[in-house]
Amino acid sequence: MVDETLSQSRDWSFPAHFFWETKTAPIKSVEIEQIQMVAEIRNFHVMQLETLKDLYIHELKDLHSAEKQLTKALPKMAKAATNERLADGFRLHLDQTQEHVNRLEKILESHDQSTRGPKCKGMEGLIEEGSEMIEEDAEDEVRDAGLIAAAQRVEHYEIAGYGCARTYAELLGDSQGAKLLQQTLDEEGATDKKLTELAKTLINIKAQ
Secondary structure, eight states: OHHHHHHTOSOTTSOHHHHHHHSSSOOOHHHHHHHHHHHHHHTTTOOOOOSHHHHHHHHHHHHHHHHHHHHHHHHHHHHHOOSHHHHHHHHHHHHHHHHHHHHHHHHHHHTTOOSOOOOOHHHHHHHHHHHHHHHSOOOHHHHHHHHHHHHHHHHHHHHHHHHHHHHHHHHHTOHHHHHHHHHHHHHHHHHHHHHHHHIIIIIHHHHO
8 A cells, every 4th residue: 555655746845734635534643654764765865954064074975975076087087187297286186186085074073973864966066067078089189188177177166066065164163174175175176286287388289
C-alpha cells in the first residue's frame, strides 16, 4: 500500500496528513512512519540555515567540496598545458589546494562538524568549462590562453567564497578559523596574479 501511495506522488516531502486526507481508507501508523522516513532520506543533505553560524558551516562545506573537485581537475589541466611555466603553476596550485582542503577540515572539526554536504555546483560548472577547453581543437598557445581564463574563473569564485567565510568567522569570533581562511585567501589571490602576469607576458602574446 505504501509503494502505491508513493508512486502516485512526485514530491515525497509532502506531510503525512496529505496522504491521510487523499486516501479513501485510513493509513496505518507503520505506513505513516515509512512515508516520513522516505521524506527524511530525501532531504538528508538539506541544511537548515537559521543563524549566521549555520551559514558559516554551510560555506565551509561548500568550499571543501569545491577544493576536493579542484584536486581532481588540476592534474588534467597541467597535463593539457603546453607551456611549461603554466603546467608548473597548475602543479604548484595542486599542492596548495590540498593544503586548503586540510585547513577547511581543521576548521570544521573545531566546530564538531563533518565535511559531509551537498556537492558544490558552482565549481562543478567551472570545471566542466575547463574540461571543454581541454578538448577544443585549438593551437597550443590558444588552448593555454583558454586554460588560464578557465583557471582564473575558478580563482575568482574561490576568492569570493573565502572572503565571505572569513568575514563570517570574524563576526562569530572564530579567530583561528578567520586566520586560516585569510591565509588561503592570500594564496588564492597570489595565484590569480601569477596567472594574469603569465597571460600578459607570454601566453596571450603568442596566441595572437
